[in-house]
Amino acid sequence: MELQQMRYVVAVAETGGFTRAAERCHVVQSALSHQIARLEKELGARLFDRTSRSVRLTAAGEAFVPVARQALAAAERARAEVEAATGEVRGRLAIGAISTVGAVNLARELGAFRAAYPKVRVSLRMDMSDGLIERVRQGALDVAFVGLVPGARTAGVREKVLARGELVAVVPPEHPLAGREWTTLARVARETFVDYAAGSAARRQREEVFRAAGLTAEVAYEVTTVEFLAELVREGLGIGMVPEVFARRLAGLRIVRVRPAPARTERVVWSALGASPAAAAFLARVGVEVGT
Numbered sequence: 404m405e406l407q408q409m410r411y412v413v414a415v416a417e418t419g420g421f422t423r424a425a426e427r428c429h430v431v432q433s434a435l436s437h438q439i440a441r442l443e444k445e446l447g448a449r450l451f452d453r454t455s456r457s458v459r460l461t462a463a464g465e466a467f468v469p470v471a472r473q474a475l476a477a478a479e480r481a482r483a484e485v486e487a488a489t490g491e492v493r494g495r496l497a498i499g500a501i502s503t504v505g506a507v508n509l510a511r512e513l514g515a516f517r518a519a520y521p522k523v524r525v526s527l528r529m530d531m532s533d534g535l536i537e538r539v540r541q542g543a544l545d546v547a548f549v550g551l552v553p554g555a556r557t558a559g560v561r562e563k564v565l566a567r568g569e570l571v572a573v574v575p576p577e578h579p580l581a582g583r584e585w586t587t588l589a590r591v592a593r594e595t596f597v598d599y600a601a602g603s604a605a606r607r608q609r610e611e612v613f614r615a616a617g618l619t620a621e622v623a624y625e626v627t628t629v630e631f632l633a634e635l636v637r638e639g640l641g642i643g644m645v646p647e648v649f650a651r652r653l654a655g656l657r658i659v660r661v662r663p664a665p666a667r668t669e670r671v672v673w674s675a676l677g678a679s680p681a682a683a684a685f686l687a688r689v690g691v692e693v694g695t
Contacts (some may be wrong), residue, residue: 404442404445404446405438405442406474406475406478407438408438408439408441408442409442409471409474409475410428410475411424411428411430411435411438411439411442412439412442412450412464412467412468412471413468413471413472413475414427414428414435415435415439415451415458416460416464416468419457419458420458421435421436421439421458439451446463446467448461448463449461449463449464450463450464450467451464469541472541472542472543473541473542475542476541476542476543476674477542477676479494479495479679480494480676480679482494483495483679483680483681484679484680486680487680491522492520492522492523492680492681492684493520493522493523493681494523494524494679494680494681495523495524495526495545495679495681496516496523496524496525496526496545496546496679496681496682496685497526497528497543497544497545497546498513498525498526498527498528498544498545498546498547498548498685499527499528499529499530499535499538499539499544499546499547499548499549500527500528500529500535500547500548500549501529501530501531501532501535501548501549501550501605502529502628502629502630503550503605503629503645503646503649504548504669505566505568505646505648505649505669506548506565506566506648506669507548507565507689509527509548512685512688512689513525513527515688516684516685516688519684520681520684523681523684528544529628531599531600531603531604531605531627532549532550532551532603532604532605533602533603533604535547535548535549535672536549536557536560536672539560539672539673539674540559540560540675542674545673545674545678545679545681545682546671546672546673546678546682546685546686547671547672547673548565548669548670548671549604549669549670549671549672550604550605550608550646550667550668550669550670551604551608551667551668551670552604552607552608552611552665552666552667552668553567553666553667553668555604555607555668557670557672559675560672560673560674560675561672561673561674561675561677561678561693562670562671562672562673563670563671563691564668564669564670565669565670565671565689565690565691566648566668566669567666567667567668567669568646568647568648568666568667568668568669569646569647569660569664569665569666569667570608570609570644570645570646570647570661570664570665570666570667571644571645571646571647571650571658571659571660571661571664572586572591572642572643572644572658572659572660572661573633573636573642573643573644573645573650573653573656573657573658573659574636574642574656574657574659575636575637575638575639575655575656575657576655576656576657577639578639578642578657580642580657580659581657581659582657583659584659584660585659585660585661585662586659586660586661586662587661587662588612588613588616588618588661588662588663589616589618591620591642591644591659591661592613592618592619592620594620594621594641594642595621595622595623595640595641595642596620596621596622596623596624596641596642596643596644597622597623597624597626597632597635597636597640597641597642597643598620598622598624598625598626598632598643598644599625599626599627599632600625600626600627601622601625608644608665608666608667609644609665611665612663612664612665612666613665616663623640623641624640624641629645629649629653632645633645633653633655633656636656637655637656644661644665646667646669647660671686671689671691673686673693677693678693
């Protein structure tokens with residue numbers, strides 16, 4: 404079993420096809436297909452179900468891909484550790500972040516890091532907190548900035564709380580609540596909501612305090628980004644609840660504090676195996692000292 408074969412399998416799983424995977428890996432499709440077939444023969448199991456229209460992971464493939472990601476990350480880490488031992492930080496730095504990062508100026512830190520470590524390959528992926536934590540756990544990401552309810556556990560990764568805050572309601576200027584500095588949770592519960600997907604960490608931040616108060620909310624619109632949430636609220640389709648530190652950036656909306664307010668912690672997470680040299684250097688920039 405070779406690392407290159409693992410890369411090919413992961414590429415097919417992530418792109419959803421052999422052609423796109425070959426393009427990503429900069430090889431001809433026949434070579435990629437041949438190597439995956441060799442690996443399947445060695446494993447004694449098919450990793451993909453192939454049809455004329457789609458490529459899907461088999462049960463064996465679903466089991467293989469997370470471990471392959473971890474193996475590839477470990478190989479990358481080994482190379483980076485050797486390079487760091489010679490005095491040069493190189494390798495990969497794959498960062499994940501939610502769209503409402505407020506504890507750090509991520510764009511500024513990324514720019515400064517790239518200038519300080521030009522030989523590190525930096526990438527950024529935006530997603531919801533649960534997905535980002537899972538990708539850190541699997542080794543697909545090195546560092547992720549997430550938002551969770553206080554007390555939420557993040558098994559399989561290391562973490563540090565960067566900030567604690569509250570959610571506030573955001574409403575359009577013509578809304579009856581727009582002129583108020585604050586309102587009650589019971590009052591906002593009467594509104595139609597624009598919210599994140601059911602089951603997501605972002606949604607749970609609001610739902611837990613509603614549940615504790617014996618309240619429910621009508622969620623008519625589910626979104627995955629705060630930018631689209633804000634667009635729908637501006638159109639008067641509902642109200643939203645977002646982190647107070649981020650709400651100030653949403654032009655054309657009014658902020659209304661809510662009591663009792665849903666609480667939120669912003670955290671940075673990294674591999675349970677420790678931070679790679681590049682990840683440790685980046686974390687140090689945002690005030691997190693870790694052992695490798």
